Amino acid sequence: MAHKKEDIKGELYGDEVREKLEEFAEKGWDSIPEDEREEWFTRFKFWGVFHQRSGQESYFMMRLTNCGGVLGPDQLRAIGQVAREYATGPIENPEFGNGYIDFTTRQSIQLHWINLEDVPEIWEKLEGVGVSSRSSGGDTMRNISGCPVAGKADEIIESRPILDEIQETIRGDDDLCNMPRKFNISVSGCRQGCAQDSINDIGLEPAWKLADGEKRKGFNVRVGGGLGGREPRRARPLDLFVPPEKAVETVREFVEYYHELGNRENRSNNRGRFFVDEHGTEKIRDDLDERLEFEFEPAGKDFRDEYTYNAGKPREEGPHDHVGVYEQRDGLNYVGLSVPVGRLTAKEAIALADLATEYGSGEVRLTRRQNPIIMDVPDEDIVPLLSEPLLEEHTPEPSPFVRGGQACTGTEFCSLALTETKVRLTRTLRWLRNNVDVPDDVSQIKIHYSGCTADCGQAMTADIGLQGMRARKDGEMVEALDVGIGGGIGEDPSFIEWVHQRVPADEVPGLLKQIIEAYVAHREGEQTFREWVEEMGVESIIDLTEPVETDYDDPCLHDAKQSWYPFADDESPAPTRPDGSPISADD
Amino acid sequence: MSKRVLDVTAYTTFDYLQGSAAGIDWENDGIMVLNVDSDEADGVVRLSTELDPMDQERTEQHADHVELFPDQARTLASKLREAADRVDMEVDDD
Numbered sequence: 001m002a003h004k005k006e007d008i009k010g011e012l013y014g015d016e017v018r019e020k021l022e023e024f025a026e027k028g029w030d031s032i033p034e035d036e037r038e039e040w041f042t043r044f045k046f047w048g049v050f051h052q053r054s055g056q057e058s059y060f061m062m063r064l065t066n067c068g069g070v071l072g073p074d075q076l077r078a079i080g081q082v083a084r085e086y087a088t089g090p091i092e093n094p095e096f097g098n099g100y101i102d103f104t105t106r107q108s109i110q111l112h113w114i115n116l117e118d119v120p121e122i123w124e125k126l127e128g129v130g131v132s133s134r135s136s137g138g139d140t141m142r143n144i145s146g147c148p149v150a151g152k153a154d155e156i157i158e159s160r161p162i163l164d165e166i167q168e169t170i171r172g173d174d175d176l177c178n179m180p181r182k183f184n185i186s187v188s189g190c191r192q193g194c195a196q197d198s199i200n201d202i203g204l205e206p207a208w209k210l211a212d213g214e215k216r217k218g219f220n221v222r223v224g225g226g227l228g229g230r231e232p233r234r235a236r237p238l239d240l241f242v243p244p245e246k247a248v249e250t251v252r253e254f255v256e257y258y259h260e261l262g263n264r265e266n267r268s269n270n271r272g273r274f275f276v277d278e279h280g281t282e283k284i285r286d287d288l289d290e291r292l293e294f295e296f297e298p299a300g301k302d303f304r305d306e307y308t309y310n311a312g313k314p315r316e317e318g319p320h321d322h323v324g325v326y327e328q329r330d331g332l333n334y335v336g337l338s339v340p341v342g343r344l345t346a347k348e349a350i351a352l353a354d355l356a357t358e359y360g361s362g363e364v365r366l367t368r369r370q371n372p373i374i375m376d377v378p379d380e381d382i383v384p385l386l387s388e389p390l391l392e393e394h395t396p397e398p399s400p401f402v403r404g405g406q407a408c409t410g411t412e413f414c415s416l417a418l419t420e421t422k423v424r425l426t427r428t429l430r431w432l433r434n435n436v437d438v439p440d441d442v443s444q445i446k447i448h449y450s451g452c453t454a455d456c457g458q459a460m461t462a463d464i465g466l467q468g469m470r471a472r473k474d475g476e477m478v479e480a481l482d483v484g485i486g487g488g489i490g491e492d493p494s495f496i497e498w499v500h501q502r503v504p505a506d507e508v509p510g511l512l513k514q515i516i517e518a519y520v521a522h523r524e525g526e527q528t529f530r531e532w533v534e535e536m537g538v539e540s541i542i543d544l545t546e547p548v549e550t551d552y553d554d555p556c557l558h559d560a561k562q563s564w565y566p567f568a569d570d571e572s573p574a575p576t577r578p579d580g581s582p583i584s585a586d587d
Numbered sequence: 588m589s590k591r592v593l594d595v596t597a598y599t600t601f602d603y604l605q606g607s608a609a610g611i612d613w614e615n616d617g618i619m620v621l622n623v624d625s626d627e628a629d630g631v632v633r634l635s636t637e638l639d640p641m642d643q644e645r646t647e648q649h650a651d652h653v654e655l656f657p658d659q660a661r662t663l664a665s666k667l668r669e670a671a672d673r674v675d676m677e678v679d680d681d
Contacts (some may be wrong), residue, residue, distance in 0.1 A: 003627065232590070265628035418594045452596040460590075469595065470603050471618075482591075495590065501641045502603075502618060506605070 006264045008039045014177030016380040017043045019132075026178045027118050028337040029058040029575055030583060046140055046177060048133030049119060052112070053415035053566025058575030058583065059089060061413055062122065063186065064134040066366070068146030068160070068187075069107030071131075073362025076372075078129045079109055080349030082122050087346065089564050090573045090580055093412070095423045101349050102422075103342035103370040105182075105406060105458055106143045108136065112170075112413055115578040137299045139179045141171040141255065145186040145195045148373060152328045156206040156303060157217050157244055159189030165248045170255055180262030180270050184226070184377035185251060187219070192318060193307030196368055198235045198493045199225045199461070201272030202254050204247055217493060218243040220299045221250060223284060224276025227455045229390040234493045238285045241300040246292075253291050257284070273501030281328045304491040310369070310446060310461065311490025312530025320444050323403055324365045324396045325382055328375075334365075335374045337391065338398040339451075341407040341422045342370025342427055351390050358387040370406045396443075401432040406445035408457035410468070411566050416453025419468030419479040420566040422506060423555045425449045428567060431509045431552045435518050445516060446488075449481075460495040461487040463529040464512060470559065471502035477559045485515065485541065486533035494530075497538040504546040506557050510548035518544045592650035593637045599677050608638055608646055617642025632660035 002010075012020065021044055024032050032040055047471065048063040053325045071079075073316065079101060088098045089112065102110040123133070135141060144166050147153070151160040166185060186195040186203045191320045197203025204219035217243050225235025242250045261279075275447035276284065284559035289296045308318030318325070337352070343353065352372060361376035377385060383392060410421030425447070438445070448462035459465030464485050471480035481503050484496030493585070503511055518541060523532040533541065554562065556566045564572035573582045596600050600621050606619030612656035618639045625632050655663060 231592075266626060268624075270627075411597075416598065418595065418597055418602065453591055453594045454596060472603065498590075498641055501639050 002314055003267050005020075005139070005267065006041060008042050009178045013043060014046060014140075015134075015137075015174045017046050019048065020427065021047060021116075022120050025116050026417070028577070029116050042138065045226075046135065048122065048136035049114070049116075050137055052413045053411070055572045056089075056574050058115065059112075059118070060116060061134055061409075062111045062114045062119070063104070064109045064111070064126070064131055064133050065136040065143055066108065067133070067144050067162045067171075068150060069143075069366035069368075071150040071364045071366065074129045074353070075131050075461040076356065076364045077350055077353035078126055079111075079131060079209070080346050080353060082125055082319075083111050083349060084346035085281050086115070086118045086122055087111040087113050087246065088574060091568055093423065094567050095426050096343055096345055099346040101346065102295050102342050102409070103339060103344070103366055103372060104371060105147060105368055105408075105456070107145055107368055107579055108143045108365040108411070109366070115576075117578045118151065135177065137182075138285070139183075140177055141179065141183050141185060144171060145184070145189055145200065145368060147190040147192070147194050148322060148367045149180070149326075149328070149334055149375075150189055152330070152332075152334060152375060153190065153326065154329055155189035156191060156208075157189040157219070159187045162187050162189075162204075162244065163246050163335045165252055170252050176255060176259055179255075180264050180275075181267065183255065183258065183272060183389065184256075187247070187251075191303050191306045192309040193311065193490060194309040194322070194368065196223070196309070196461075196489050197222055198489060199227055199232075199458075200235060201226065201258070202251055204242070204251070205302055205304065207241055207302045207508045209300040211296065216243065218300060219247055220302050223254065223281070224273045225269055226273040227460050231273070232455070232460050232495055233276075236276060236281050236286075237299060238281055239299045240288075241297045242286060246294050249292065250288070253288055254284075255486055258285060262412050297508055307490045309490070310488055311489040312444075312463065312528045313490065314526060314528060315441075315443050321344055321369050321371070321403065322373050323371060325386075330376075331359075332360075332378055332537040334387060334466055335360075335382070335391075335396055336367070337372050337374070337394040337396060338403050339371050340398075340402050340405050341425050343426075344372075344394075348390060348394075355385065355388055355390060379412050395415050399429075399433045400438060400442050400445045401429045401436075401447065404444055404463065405429045405449075406446075406457060407449040408455075409449055410449075410451035414451060414456075416454055417468055418470060419451050419481070419505065420556050421449050421468065423567070424479075425466075426483055427555060428442050428509050428512070428552070431550075432512060432516070435509075435550070436513050438516065442520070442529075444530050445519075447512070459484070461493065461495060462487050463488065463533075464515065465496040466508070467541035469502050471504050473504040474553060479554075479559060481505060481508050483511060483515075486530060486538060488530045499538060499545065500547055506552060507547035507549055509552040510550040511545060513550070514548070515541065590648075591620075591637065592648065593622055593635055593641060595620055606636065606638055608643065610645065613645055615642060615645050626654075629654070631656060634663075 050061040184200040188195040188199040207220040222235035363375040407421040449466040450457035451468040487496040601621040631654040
């Protein structure tokens with residue numbers, strides 16, 4: 001029996017949803033019949049419109065889309081202007097105020113506190129500069145991820161044309177809009193591995209083969225990778241090499257294969273990684289071989305042993321992120337900013353767009369680590385750009401803590417999360433910067449925080465991974481975190497192992513300080529954190545550390561999940577009209 | 588030490604309960620997650636429990652699942668209600 005979501009999607013999904021959403025927007029929030037809300041909210045997600053959590057009725061999050069993190073000139077400015085005008089809620093965030101944007105781990109942007117009534121106007125403004133929200137949520141192909149500086153930095157294979165074609169012909173195909181579950185595609189052309197293919201449903205990685213004494217470049221294909229607390233998986237090799245001109249049709253065939261055969265009954269095990277478990281890579285390869293007309297070749301020699309992106313390797317082996325100033329292959333430069341937890345105020349986003357135009361080509365690109373990059377900056381403009389106030393705040397030379405921080409949305413807006421994330425991690429990173437000394441050669445300690453085991457913040461692949469939980473402290477339920485160490489991507493992805501669980505949130509910074517101080521004291525030479533954990537062993541690190549209170553002041557220790565907003569003391573005004581006035585039950 | 592087997596989110600039935608795993612001559616006390624969900628495709632209600640991974644000293648990291656047909660789930664619910672009533676009465680008498 002098909003899952004009830006399949007009935008909802010079967011009735012209406014994909015591009016057709018837009019017209020209905022516009023109708024509801026015109027008539028107002030309360031025109032959606034209460035007993036139909038669940039089904040409409042399921043459909044709206046295809047268009048990137050997500051109803052926020054309980055207590056925030058009538059407010060939506062909007063997730064925007066792009067391909068490989070590229071925002072053309074004027075696009076970020078338009079997004080910032082929309083955030084300033086429409087992404088304002090009935091309450092201020094204690095760190096970020098009102099009107100902000102969130103960079104995501106899939107090179108995208110999210111806006112919060114959007115009123116349904118404003119969605120058509122927002123679409124008009126954003127689509128006017130080529131920004132869409134289509135296919136950014138629900139059971140569909142999500143942002144196609146790629147190296148954010150593809151086409152500008154050195155690549156083994158040019159990936160931009162392939163990314164663009166996948167975006168246009170596969171993700172844009174309405175016949176494939178209704179997948180069994182969300183589906184992630186990535187294409188890498190670089191040596192760093194920054195598209196993180198190993199955590200995608202299908203990932204293409206650069207590889208080469210010798211033929212008639214010449215090197216042929218192409219891609220090796222991996223399938224079935226993904227995070228999520230329950231049984232994360234590395235993508236598994238199909239032992240398949242495809243030449244660049246066959247890349248798009250190979251991806252299309254696997255998408256169609258999963259679209260046809262993926263489980264539509266049981267949503268608890270129908271993600272691509274479980275599909276690959278069920279069918280096995282040999283059968284999948286055989287089936288694809290039968291479905292595709294070109295001759296299959298075994299995998300080529302890959303470049304995985306050179307991957308440095310979040311790989312936990314020493315920095316002399318290559319960049320572990322895009323933060324800093326790097327030369328492009330055309331002689332210009334790109335400048336990667338560090339935005340802690342990925343959140344910029346609307347004002348900062350507009351300022352960033354202006355700087356990108358003043359000093360570069362106007363293009364801004366987004367990484368998988370929730371950070372933006374200003375592209376195409378000439379040598380002579382680097383120093384003046386770096387002395388701009390925004391780059392002093394979100395500096396390309398941050399402390400390793402700020403540099404390594406990323407967080408999911410958390411209970412501020414997400415109905416799945418158990419704890420608040422972004423404000424807590426912002427304050428934790430600041431506290432670590434002020435209270436923990438590390439040697440100059442330590443440039444990376446990646447701390448990723450997810451509000452629950454769904455792991456949208458990618459805690460599983462961090463040096464130090466945090467996941468939201470609850471605990472009892474002094475007789476009261478408090479927000480707590482599971483704390484694990486030793487994850488990373490690179491050639492051989494590893495997932496964190498727990499060192500302490502259900503640590504009350506106010507004791508986490510003290511624990512992190514001990515873990516980092518143990519690393520500094522016991523590492524050999526210039527070992528990275530990941531190398532140190534591997535050598536030291538998790539058990540020894542458990543013995544060396546314990547949760548402890550410090551002068552760190554937690555923003556919402558006492559189980560803020562129960563309130564309508566983690567930092568609110570009063571009652572929720574929701575649902576409201578676009579002007580913020582409450583819609584009372586009598587209306 | 589390993590990952591949690593069960594998802595723990597705001598939709599989890601209980602994310603914090605006292606529990607234990609016991610053998611013939613040993614017992615591990617700890618914090619437990621308990622979740623109830625329905626599997627319409629298989630026609631069963633599934634009750635799952637997992638002791639926190641770091642509290643599982645004597646066993647391999649694991650979760651336990653019990654599958655109940657709808658009638659069995661209702662029987663369990665009524666037994667739980669009866670037991671809860673008895674505990675409440677005891678507390679009231681105290």
